[in-house]
Structures are given as C-alpha cells and as structure tokens.
Amino acid sequence: MRHDIVxxxxxxxxxxxxxxxxxxxxxxxxxxxxxxxxxxTPISLDSQLDWLANxxxxxxxxxxxxxxxxxxxxxxxxxxxxxxxxxxNAEWGRWxxxxxxxxxxxxxxxxxxxxxxQLNLREVYCRTVASNHPxxxxxxxxxxxxxxxxPGHFVLDDRLDAVEHRVDEANWAALGPRLKHLSHRMAxxxxxxxx
Amino acid sequence: xxxxxxxxxxxSVMSTVLKCEVGEQAxxxxxxxWDSLKHIEVIFAIEDExxxxxxxxMLPALNSIERIVNxxxxxxxx
Numbered sequence: 001m002r003h004d005i006v007x008x009x010x011x012x013x014x015x016x017x018x019x020x021x022x023x024x025x026x027x028x029x030x031x032x033x034x035x036x037x038x039x040x041t042p043i044s045l046d047s048q049l050d051w052l053a054n055x056x057x058x059x060x061x062x063x064x065x066x067x068x069x070x071x072x073x074x075x076x077x078x079x080x081x082x083x084x085x086x087x088x089n090a091e092w093g094r095w096x097x098x099x100x101x102x103x104x105x106x107x108x109x110x111x112x113x114x115x116x117x118q119l120n121l122r123e124v125y126c127r128t129v130a131s132n133h134p135x136x137x138x139x140x141x142x143x144x145x146x147x148x149x150x151p152g153h154f155v156l157d158d159r160l161d162a163v164e165h166r167v168d169e170a171n172w173a174a175l176g177p178r179l180k181h182l183s184h185r186m187a188x189x190x191x192x193x194x195x
Numbered sequence: 196x197x198x199x200x201x202x203x204x205x206x207s208v209m210s211t212v213l214k215c216e217v218g219e220q221a222x223x224x225x226x227x228x229w230d231s232l233k234h235i236e237v238i239f240a241i242e243d244e245x246x247x248x249x250x251x252x253m254l255p256a257l258n259s260i261e262r263i264v265n266x267x268x269x270x271x272x273x
Binding site: 104133134142182187 | 218223226229230231232233236239242248251254255256
C-alpha cells in the first residue's frame with residue numbers, strides 16, 4: 001500500500017518503494033544469481049509497474065527499498081505483508097539483496113523492528129523455500145526457535161516445501177539485541193570505509 | 196605468525212562460530228550454515244583474534260577458507 005514510512009538503521013535505510021524503483025526491481029529479479037527461488041512473476045518494466053499499481057491499493061502491505069544511508073544507493077528490497085489485524089501478525093519477505101550486499105542482518109533487524117516496535121505486532125513469520133539453504137540457515141542463525149516445514153507450500157515450476165520461521169515478542173526480545181549489535185558493528189565499518 | 200599459524204587460527208575461529216568441524220576446503224558453497232549472518236560473525240571473530248580489519252570491499256569475496264587465509268596473511272603482515 002502507499003505509505004510514507006522511512007526506517008533508518010545504522011548504515012542502511014528502508015524507504016517506500018515507488019514507480020521509479022521498478023527498473024531496480026526488474027534488474028534484481030532478473031539476476032540469475034538471485035531469482036532461483038523467486039515466484040515466476042513477469043519481470044518486464046511494464047508488468048512491474050502494473051504489479052506496483054496493485055500493491056499501492058493493497059492494505060496491510062509495506063514494500064521497502066533498502067538503501068545505503070551514506071549515498072542513497074539501493075541495495076535490495078524487503079516487505080512486510082499479509083497483516084492480520086485480528087491475530088496481530090504479518091509475514092515478511094520479498095527479500096532480495098544485490099550480490100555481495102552486507103545489509104542482510106540490518107535489513108532483517110529493521111523489518112522486525114518495524115513490525116514489533118512500530119506496528120506492535122505479536123508475531124512475524126517468514127517462509128523460505130526449503131532448498132534455499134543459505135536463507136533458511138540465516139533465519140536459524142538469528143536464533144529463531146519456532147520452525148515448521150510446510151510441504152508443497154510454494155508453487156514455482158514445481159511445488160516446493162517451505163520452512164516457516166515464526167518470531168514472537170519474546171523471541172524478538174532475545175534476538176533483537178544481537179541483530180542490532182551486529183548491524184552497528186558492520187555500520188562502523190561501512191561508514192569508516194566511505195569517509 | 197606464518198601462513199600455517201594463520202590457517203590454524205582461522206579454522207579454529209570458524210569451527211567455533213559455525214559450531215561444526217571446518218576443513219581447509221570449506222567455502223560458502225559447500226557449507227550451508229555459513230550464511231550471511233554467520234559470515235559477518237566469522238569475519239569479526241577473525242579480526243578480533245588477529246587484530247586487524249578486512250576492508251569493506253573485501254568482505255563479500257571472503258567466501259572460502261583459502262581466500263580468508265590468503266587475505267589475512269597479507270593484512271597481518273602489513
């Protein structure tokens with residue numbers, strides 16, 4: 001949905017996606033190093049603009065561009081969506097970072113921070129293609145303990161299993177400080193090298 | 196500290212952070228739990244142990260034991 005939320009982390013920022021980002025989205029989603037586990041959605045500029053037009057009208061869906069604070073260069077994309085206002089939960093995903101980006105930890109921390117500290121959600125979940133081992137491992141490494149296999153959840157070329165990681169408020173209280181610490185330490189490095 | 200000592204240190208740090216046995220052929224390709232969070236923990240732990248800092252632009256390329264050891268050797272000697 002259209003929103004004006006900007007979230008500044010130590011080195012990176014989440015800002016609302018706009019039509020002017022469509023080419024960036026297409027470039028990321030067309031990169032064969034990145035799109036192996038993505039839904040086979042159309043990737044032309046026009047179709048992306050159509051997708052964004054629908055997204056702007058969809059409530060409970062916040063799509064962000066992740067960019068470097070020091071120079072505004074975009075590094076990736078991330079979203080929080082499927083808000084359930086009754087259950088106070090939502091899913092995060094559409095997470096894609098340019099190859100070599102150092103923003104993984106900070107972007108995860110920022111989206112959790114948004115969900116728990118700004119929207120006051122009680123639970124956030126993320127579903128990953130089970131064979132996408134690096135990303136499944138990333139969520140495990142965050143310290144997420146609620147982990148469920150969802151057989152055949154994703155439909156790409158075939159039906160693929162998903163691993164669902166769920167973070168509740170108590171888990172966020174435990175894992176948030178570690179993600180924050182790592183984000184700040186990485187930020188000192190990034191800022192130092194860019195001065 | 197020579198090449199072998201640096202390699203031993205790197206392997207020890209890696210095994211501790213990744214909580215598994217890490218051999219000198221290990222890379223992010225063949226070690227799935229060497230994910231992007233563990234990657235920065237590994238890098239910070241090696242820097243703390245060897246008392247230097249990898250340049251930012253070098254970090255994404257440090258995706259194998261061989262590359263880390265080679266880079267560490269140069270930085271340690273500098």
